[in-house]
Amino acid sequence: MDRNGLQHQVDCMRRSLFDQGYLDEPFIQLEELQDDANPNFVQEIVTLFYTDSARLIQNIEHALSTRPIDFNKLDDYMHQFKGSSSSIGAKRVMNECSVFREHCSAENAEGCMRSFQQVKQEYVALRRKLEDYLQMEKQAAVSRTP
Amino acid sequence: MRAKQMLATMSHEIRSPLSGVVSMAEILSTTKLDREQKQLLDVMLSSGDLVLQLINDILDLSKVESGVMKLEATKFRPREVVKHVLQTAAASLQKILTLEGHVADDVPIDVIGDVLRIRQILTNLISNAIKFTHEGKVGVKLYLVPEPPFAKEGSQHGSDGSTANQSTTSASKTESYTSTSKTSSDQNEFHGKKNEGLCQNNSHREPGTPVTNGTTDGSEEQVELPATTVWLRCDVYDTGIGIPENALPTLFKKYMQVSADHARKYGGTGLGLAICKQLVELMGGRLTVSSRVNCGSTFTFILPYKGSTSCDSSDDPDDLSDMVDHDAMDEDETAGFFQFLPRTLGSLFSSNGSSRTQKLMPHNIGYAKSHKLDGLSENCYSFPMNNGPPKEIDSAVQISSEPGSSISHSWDPDNKSWICSEKSQAVEMKINTSGPQLPPKRQKKPDVGSLSKLNGRQQVLKNSTTSKPKILLVEDSKINVMVAQSMLKQLGHTIDVVNNGAEAVCAVQKHGYDLVLMDVCMPVMDGLQATRLIRSFEETGNWDAAAKVGIEQDSSQPGHTSPTKRIPIIAMTANALSESADECYANGMDSFVSKPVTFQNLKECLEQYLG
Numbered sequence: 113m114d115r116n117g118l119q120h121q122v123d124c125m126r127r128s129l130f131d132q133g134y135l136d137e138p139f140i141q142l143e144e145l146q147d148d149a150n151p152n153f154v155q156e157i158v159t160l161f162y163t164d165s166a167r168l169i170q171n172i173e174h175a176l177s178t179r180p181i182d183f184n185k186l187d188d189y190m191h192q193f194k195g196s197s198s199s200i201g202a203k204r205v206m207n208e209c210s211v212f213r214e215h216c217s218a219e220n221a222e223g224c225m226r227s228f229q230q231v232k233q234e235y236v237a238l239r240r241k242l243e244d245y246l247q248m249e250k251q252a253a254v255s256r257t258p
Numbered sequence: 259m260r261a262k263q264m265l266a267t268m269s270h271e272i273r274s275p276l277s278g279v280v281s282m283a284e285i286l287s288t289t290k291l292d293r294e295q296k297q298l299l300d301v302m303l304s305s306g307d308l309v310l311q312l313i314n315d316i317l318d319l320s321k322v323e324s325g326v327m328k329l330e331a332t333k334f335r336p337r338e339v340v341k342h343v344l345q346t347a348a349a350s351l352q353k354i355l356t357l358e359g360h361v362a363d364d365v366p367i368d369v370i371g372d373v374l375r376i377r378q379i380l381t382n383l384i385s386n387a388i389k390f391t392h393e394g395k396v397g398v399k400l401y402l403v404p405e406p407p408f409a410k411e412g413s414q415h416g417s418d419g420s421t422a423n424q425s426t427t428s429a430s431k432t433e434s435y436t437s438t439s440k441t442s443s444d445q446n447e448f449h450g451k452k453n454e455g456l457c458q459n460n461s462h463r464e465p466g467t468p469v470t471n472g473t474t475d476g477s478e479e480q481v482e483l484p485a486t487t488v489w490l491r492c493d494v495y496d497t498g499i500g501i502p503e504n505a506l507p508t509l510f511k512k513y514m515q516v517s518a519d520h521a522r523k524y525g526g527t528g529l530g531l532a533i534c535k536q537l538v539e540l541m542g543g544r545l546t547v548s549s550r551v552n553c554g555s556t557f558t559f560i561l562p563y564k565g566s567t568s569c570d571s572s573d574d575p576d577d578l579s580d581m582v583d584h585d586a587m588d589e590d591e592t593a594g595f596f597q598f599l600p601r602t603l604g605s606l607f608s609s610n611g612s613s614r615t616q617k618l619m620p621h622n623i624g625y626a627k628s629h630k631l632d633g634l635s636e637n638c639y640s641f642p643m644n645n646g647p648p649k650e651i652d653s654a655v656q657i658s659s660e661p662g663s664s665i666s667h668s669w670d671p672d673n674k675s676w677i678c679s680e681k682s683q684a685v686e687m688k689i690n691t692s693g694p695q696l697p698p699k700r701q702k703k704p705d706v707g708s709l710s711k712l713n714g715r716q717q718v719l720k721n722s723t724t725s726k727p728k729i730l731l732v733e734d735s736k737i738n739v740m741v742a743q744s745m746l747k748q749l750g751h752t753i754d755v756v757n758n759g760a761e762a763v764c765a766v767q768k769h770g771y772d773l774v775l776m777d778v779c780m781p782v783m784d785g786l787q788a789t790r791l792i793r794s795f796e797e798t799g800n801w802d803a804a805a806k807v808g809i810e811q812d813s814s815q816p817g818h819t820s821p822t823k824r825i826p827i828i829a830m831t832a833n834a835l836s837e838s839a840d841e842c843y844a845n846g847m848d849s850f851v852s853k854p855v856t857f858q859n860l861k862e863c864l865e866q867y868l869g
Binding site for chain 2: 137138141142144145147150153156157160161164191192194195196198199200201207210213214217218
């Protein structure tokens with residue numbers, strides 16, 4: 113694919129990530145922090161997000177499986193997870209987190225488990241999309257340089 | 259007693275689900291809402307907050323009444339407290355009023371008392387004063403008085419005739435003292451008394467001191483005692499609507515407002531003064547009021563404080579040299595006059611809904627961002643006043659994260675001035691009037707880039723003339739650290755990073771920072787507590803409070819021995835209920851940025867607090 117075509121694809125993909133609500137404003141902040149001094153910033157942050165939050169996801173899984181469920185702890189973990197998600201602008205993930213926290217406040221175990229499934233789904237879906245997007249973006253950038 | 263206990267228990271029970279409602283509403287407010295929905299939500303949120311506050315008041319009152327309330331005894335600096343309370347009130351001021359504070363020279367630098375409660379009382383009285391004053395000024399006067407008669411054994415002086423508290427004053431109250439109970443005459447009597455020495459004991463009667471109004475004492479032998487008591491009188495005065503005479507007797511009673519009309523017009527629950535009175539009397543003092551309708555009111559409380567024993571009483575020359583030393587170290591310590599001139603708000607701002615943090619409640623402050631311009635600092639810009647009913651003001655003043663428009667009031671600690679700035683789509687303006695001293699620094703400093711900035715950014719060029727400001731970032735999330743670090747690097751700063759409140763306190767103990775960016779929710783110690791500890795150090799000059807919770811100062815490093823100025827601490831809040839703006843300010847933070855932090859917010863914040 114020619115240079116322009118690739119870039120065009122990248123732009124379209126980016127556009128749709130925002131339109132479909134996968135990403136939000138904070139992601140743009142990350143993009144703006146990427147420059148010549150920091151050429152892989154977005155990739156680095158996204159990678160960090162996924163490695164860092166893997167631990168939190170595990171903690172939540174574990175907390176959901178113990179009896180009795182410690183809702184305070186659950187809420188704590190989710191608060192941290194939601195915070196990280198919001199820092200990269202992972203909008204759909206964040207929304208599911210909010211639903212989770214509602215169930216948590218209501219001490220609704222069933223609800224928590226259901227919404228946690230949703231959280232994980234969105235989390236995984238976003239990762240795939242971001243991987244595709246960032247890879248394509250890198251290709252386009254490489255093909256841009258003379 | 260049982261009823262009170264039930265009330266306290268029920269209040270706790272009520273608080274939890276109510277917090278739930280409010281926090282859901284807060285989450286809702288972060289979702290996409292149309293204008294109408296936003297407005298409805300704001301009503302929900304302010305109502306919820308109001309009820310929560312009420313519950314806290316009820317709890318406080320029942321605690322005091324049932325004798326459960328324990329008073330602390332901490333060393334603190336009255337000047338700092340007065341300044342801080344006024345600062346806080348000024349920051350949230352929605353009217354054109356001047357706020358001022360006078361602390362007499364003879365008030366000691368340090369005293370011992372329950373600083374939290376005293377601040378609560380002062381804040382309550384000041385917010386009442388502001389609430390009922392529509393023009394003119396609200397002020398605080400703090401000065402030393404001789405031991406009042408109600409403190410003496412068997413004497414009855416309370417406003418409700420209650421038995422005088424047997425306060426633990428030293429035997430130096432051997433001086434006999436007759437005084438009238440009228441507020442005004444007290445003022446006349448003691449106003450002229452200055453420079454009685456920094457370190458306090460009750461030896462007010464120095465030979466040659468003019469004695470007026472029938473006080474009988476000339477010079478008396480003073481018994482030197484290790485613990486001394488000083489009586490400080492605080493007048494909170496205003497030029498407000500005043501209180502009719504017939505309302506005065508019931509003023510301090512619970513649930514009483516001056517009239518039903520008042521209650522309707524001004525809101526409030528009528529609990530504040532009752533709480534104040536209880537607290538003051540619990541501490542061994544008295545709370546009184548004098549007022550004239552349409553003229554103004556003065557609320558006065560007199561409290562005993564244990565004198566700080568850090569200096570012993572001595573003859574004047576020593577005291578004077580002590581004072582000189584203090585002055586040399588830091589003029590802020592003895593600064594006795596604070597003034598916050600009124601700002602007028604232009605009507606240039608667009609309003610697109612209001613954010614929760616701007617309710618018109620007295621304790622509330624809520625502006626996160628501000629803009630500054632250069633070159634205009636000398637001038638005072640006056641704009642048509644927005645003085646309409648609360649609803650209008652609410653819509654004119656708002657925080658939004660869109661670049662559209664924002665307004666803020668903020669206190670600039672470096673320059674003792676109150677900055678109110680707002681920007682609209684087209685124009686950014688800054689109004690800055692400084693207090694008594696006009697700081698040269700502000701005029702000279704070029705402000706790079708802010709004039710044109712609304713979207714996008716450019717690299718900020720650091721002036722190499724001044725040394726790089728030291729910034730401390732306190733944040734537990736690795737991602738947020740990385741993002742913030744990158745942003746700050748682009749802004750030309752290098753920073754220190756710690757991961758929780760305890761580490762932050764340690765860091766501040768070791769180094770002086772020009773700014774602290776403090777996350778609120780963190781493990782080990784949260785940002786609120788860390789801020790409280792740092793402020794405690796600034797107010798008391800020691801790290802005792804930190805040591806109490808287990809933070810030991812590293813003795814190998816010298817660290818600072820005394821704070822030279824207040825460090826700006828900026829909260830980074832996820833905007834959850836537990837991290838509300840109110841809570842941040844109440845714990846001593848100066849401002850906040852919402853998470854996730856944007857480059858623009860951070861930039862503005864730094865510009866404002868680092869100059």
